[in-house]
Amino acid sequence: MIQVEQHGSVTVIRMARAILGRPLYWTAAYWLDGLLIDSGPRCTAHELVRVLDQVPVRQIAVTHSHEDHTGGLAALLARYPSATVYAARQALPQIADPELLQLHRYRRWVWGAPEPVDRVQSLDDVADRLCTPRYTLRAVETPGHSRDHVSYFEPSLRWLFCGDAFVGGRDLACTPEMNLFAAVSSLRTLASLRPERLFPGSGTVCRTPLPELLGKIGTLVQLAADVQKLVAGGHTTDEIVQMLFGGEPPLRWWTFGHFSAAHLVDACRQYNELVPPTGLTLPLDTAEGRRTRRPNSSTRRPSDSGDRAR
Numbered sequence: 001m002i003q004v005e006q007h008g009s010v011t012v013i014r015m016a017r018a019i020l021g022r023p024l025y026w027t028a029a030y031w032l033d034g035l036l037i038d039s040g041p042r043c044t045a046h047e048l049v050r051v052l053d054q055v056p057v058r059q060i061a062v063t064h065s066h067e068d069h070t071g072g073l074a075a076l077l078a079r080y081p082s083a084t085v086y087a088a089r090q091a092l093p094q095i096a097d098p099e100l101l102q103l104h105r106y107r108r109w110v111w112g113a114p115e116p117v118d119r120v121q122s123l124d125d126v127a128d129r130l131c132t133p134r135y136t137l138r139a140v141e142t143p144g145h146s147r148d149h150v151s152y153f154e155p156s157l158r159w160l161f162c163g164d165a166f167v168g169g170r171d172l173a174c175t176p177e178m179n180l181f182a183a184v185s186s187l188r189t190l191a192s193l194r195p196e197r198l199f200p201g202s203g204t205v206c207r208t209p210l211p212e213l214l215g216k217i218g219t220l221v222q223l224a225a226d227v228q229k230l231v232a233g234g235h236t237t238d239e240i241v242q243m244l245f246g247g248e249p250p251l252r253w254w255t256f257g258h259f260s261a262a263h264l265v266d267a268c269r270q271y272n273e274l275v276p277p278t279g280l281t282l283p284l285d286t287a288e289g290r291r292t293r294r295p296n297s298s299t300r301r302p303s304d305s306g307d308r309a310r
Contacts, residue, residue: 001015001016001017001018001023001044002014002015002044002047002048002051003203004051005203005205007197007199007205009032009033009134010030010031010032010159010199011030011031011032011055012028012030012199012203012205013028013029013030013031013040013048013051013052013203014026014027014028014202014203015027015028015029015040015041015044015047015048016044017041017043017044017110017111024110025068025110026202026203026204027040027041027068027069027111027201027202027203028040028199028200028201028202028203029048029072030161030199031052031055031057032132032135033132033133033134033135034055034056034057034058034059034132034133035057035058035059035060035061035130035132035135035137036052036057036059036060036061036076037060037061037063037152037161037199038061038062038063038069038070038163038201039060039062039069039070039071039072039073039076040068040069040071040072041067041068041071041072041110041111041112042067042071042072042074042075042111042112042113042114042115043071043110043111043112044072045071045072045074045075045076046075048072048075048076049072049075049076049079052076052079053079056080057076057079057080057083058080058082058083058084058132059083059084059085059086059130059132060073060076060083060084060085060086061085061086061087061130061137061139061152061161062085062086062087062088062091062095062120063149063150063151063152063161063162063163063164063165063201064087064088064091064145064146064148064149064150064163064164065087065091065094065095065101065146065148066101066146066164067098067101067103067107067111067112067113067114068110068111068201069163069164069201070094070095070098070114070117071111071112071113071114073085073095073114073115073117073120074114074115074116074117077117077119084121085117085119085120085121086120086121086122086123086126086130086139087120087121087122087123087148087150088122088123088139088141088148088149088150089122089123089124090147090148091120091148092120092122094148095114095116095117095118095120096116096117096118096120097116098113098114098115098116101114104255104256104258105256106254106255106256106258107258123139123150128140130152135154135156135157136154136155136156137152137153137154137161138152138153138154138155139151139152140152140153140189140190140193141186141189142162142163142165142186142189142190143179143182143183143186144165144178144179144180144181144182144183144184144185144186144187145163145164145165145167145178145183146164146177147177147179149163149164149165149186150163151163151165151186151190153193153195155193157196157197158193158194158195158196158197159195159196159197159199160190160193160195160197160198160199160209161199162190162198162199162200162201163200163201164200164201165183165186165187165190166187166190166198166200166212166213166216167200167201167202168200168202168204168206168212168216170219171219171220171223171264172245172249172251172261172264173248173249173251173252173259173260173261173263173264174259174260174263174264174267175258175259175263176258176263176266178263178264178267179267179270180220180224180267180268180270180271181270181271181274181275183220184217184220184221184271187213187216187217187220188217190213191210191213191214191217194210195209195210195213196209197209198212198213223244223264223268224268224271224272224275226244227240227244227265227268227269227272228268228272230243230244231269231272237262237265237266238262240265241261241262241265244261244265245261247261248260248261248262249261
């Protein structure tokens with residue numbers, strides 16, 4: 001299943017495997033001025049090629065090596081053999097050998113396993129800068145969701161293509177690979193850029209990104225503080241999961257435990273090992289504190305199906 005939307009000069013292409021006409025999980029690619037950011041999963045690769053058939057694809061920029069962002073690369077390069085693919089240096093081994101991703105069964109079923117692609121150039125080789133005839137995008141390191149994650153920022157228009165560095169909605173679960181300290185640091189980096197348009201990995205474009213980013217920082221830091229208090233009170237991980245989340249979410253069961261609230265609690269524990277307890281709660285007189293006291297998108301509306309914790 002594919003949906004296409006136009007946001008000014010940016011074409012948003014949302015992709016998902018559909019069951020009975022309903023998408024399981026949206027992921028997005030963005031096209032602008034001959035540059036494609038991410039390639040979606042393998043299961044929609046040929047649909048993506050058909051959507052792009054009437055436009056040039058001269059460059060492809062990857063945010064990270066996960067299969068729902070790189071699965072379309074092989075089909076795209078078959079259609080656009082002269083296109084240059086760029087990714088962070090840390091992502092190159094996984095793109096060349098997807099077996100390194102150690103895909104779980106549900107990931108193979110929902111998105112499909114990528115084909116190996118070795119025609120990928122490191123962003124280091126172009127000094128983290130991608131140029132099109134009309135735009136210049138700078139690569140920004142944003143680890144946390146994965147070690148190899150980068151975002152792309154167009155400074156003149158303040159467009160930010162952030163992949164999965166920002167995921168909307170309340171976080172209920174995460175994978176064991178999640179690094180909360182790195183994720184919060186990356187969100188602060190993104191907020192410091194003061195973007196005016198946010199293009200996340202789900203394809204749900206945000207027109208007021210700064211409150212969203214600051215709100216996400218505040219909720220994650222507060223969650224770590226809540227976990228710290230409960231740990232200090234002698235509660236076990238299972239008890240903390242029940243107290244903070246009301247138990248494990250359904251995502252825990254259909255991912256066979258890969259995503260779980262317990263992993264999120266563990267990520268908070270690891271965060272708290274690095275951050276002094278006095279730094280866990282935002283001061284109310286800071287910009288982040290003021291932002292997080294206001295309603296934000298995490299509380300105003302339910303999460304889009306493509307914005308749930310990954």
